[in-house]
Amino acid sequence: MYRLALNMLFGDRAKLAMLLCGLAFSALLMAQQSSVFFGIMSWTYTPMVNIRAQVWVSDPMVEQVNDAKPLRDTDLGRVRSVDGVAWAAPLHTSFVQARMQDGNFKLITLVGIDADTFAGAPAVLTQGRIEDLRLPDTVIVDEWGASLMGRMTVGPDGKPRNTPLKVGDTFEINDIQARIVGICKVKRAFTGGPFVYTTYDRAKGYTLGARRTLSFMLVEPQKGVTPTELCDRIERDTGLKAWTSDTVIWSWGERSLARNTFWWFWTNTGIPFSFGTAVLLGLFVGIAISGQTFYSFVLENLKYFAAIKAMGAGMGVIARMLFVQAFTAGLIGFGLGAGMAQGIGRVMIEKGMPPFVMYPQILWATFVLVLGISFVSAIIGIIKVSRVDAASVFRG
């Protein structure tokens, strides 16, 4: 009977198309919006991805990575003295205005790293050398920033075009010259400003007037000491807060700064509500369109189901037929919707806006929700068919 159930479903192409549209649209909306949401949320802990270190140390009041509460430079020595620390390097992060050559201002994320070890330096440079950061007034700008901070020039065709910054170009931070010696490739941040790397000491100069400039300390544990163990020791010995650098955000974790950042944004901003509404909308639209279409499919076939009942099919068989139909449509609809979401995601990733992260969990959740929609649709149909009297087939 299941094969016949499927043939009944595929035989009514108009209804099937409508049903698949509803389910695919629903799956697309849920998967795409969730992926954009997690993409945006993944930007919240971008510094943890761009600045690699096993242990981060901060002021005890820090809740997330974008909210640095400056420490005293002497804290660096206290951390270095903790048993199990291989090395500890200073890190400065702040948001400052950079003035372009054309007089425009751009907000940037200034990152000051240790000039001796280059701990926290960008992993990939597309132009220049990291060592050149030791030269006076030098900075490294990320690719996106180079483009954002570029200047308008006239192309060979006479049309204006944006010319990205390149090695050798200059701009100013607090009236102090910054000369580009490298272009790096890093992940973009939620806060929007491009990453501009310089040395820790130079960063102090760029942020005139700030008494404390040590935002974080990047720490490496000695061999045989786990990051978590080291965090415990640092907190015990210094009273500072120590974090691990893992960026798996799927659970509450006291030690992971990325995870804490993610959940801080989850609970303190309207982003989850906004995207959650879109996901719920997808769910409701799916239930409404698919439920309604499937119900209409059942209504259209009601007299045939009544005839099948009269011929001796129990409600169990008919219910299973309806489940097979609904879940088959659900599977195809999910495949179409998730495929479209994936396609849109690829385009988004290529264009870089907005961020798009499709975790396997998103696909699984979408799959479960689409099957939930199918289940609800099937139940509506089953209720309708169960109320049909087999004797009604004799009423013409």
Add this chain to the structure above:
Amino acid sequence: MSRLAHTVAVRASGVDMFFGTPDNQVVALKQADFEARRGELIMLVGPSGCGKTTLLSVIAGTLTPQAGTVEVFGQRLDGLGQEELTAFRRKNLGFVFQSFNLIPTLTVAENVMIPLLIQGRPYDEAHDRAAAIIEKVGLKGREEGRPNALSGGQQQRVAIARALVHEPPLLICDEPTSALDKDTGGHIMQLVRDLSRSPERCVVVVTHDHRIFRFADRIAEMEDGRISRVVDDPKLLDTTHL
């Protein structure tokens, strides 16, 4: 005919059936008695609203009467639960409906296979048996076509094939010719008669169509919810009020 052919196939005694609330009751059957024999084709006739369809539904086990007993091939239906009635219908009954009730999104063969698939027969076996009976009803070569591509008479042939494919002992036909012209109706009834004729099978036909009375072995006339008389010869009936 053999002695077996004259044993009772269907017996309904003192059947009451009413619809609606006690305040607003419509009596469909009132102390109705009916008997059909093995090997015969019996027609239930009567004016609209006399209770033919209700009696047919009671015999088919799709309606449970408020009073009286119904026995089909020795099985009392009035004491059976819904699941047992469903199982009984699955095994023992074939249906030919007034409006054919062929599923338009399935092929002719798939429509015919339904009773076998409901019985749990494998798809391939059901397909082979469906193809064989489709050939018997004269539609060889149309197995994979859609019912909507067939004429009304051809669709009713498919319905007959579907009703007989699982070889049920009781064939229930509800106005099988009402949607067909005279010639087609005659051909259909001839087909029903030819294919269903068996000493073990009983065919009950509800009809208004006096043009097909000649195909009946006996005709039971209904009036006001009960059988008023049973005749062997259709000429004995006054058809002006049917």
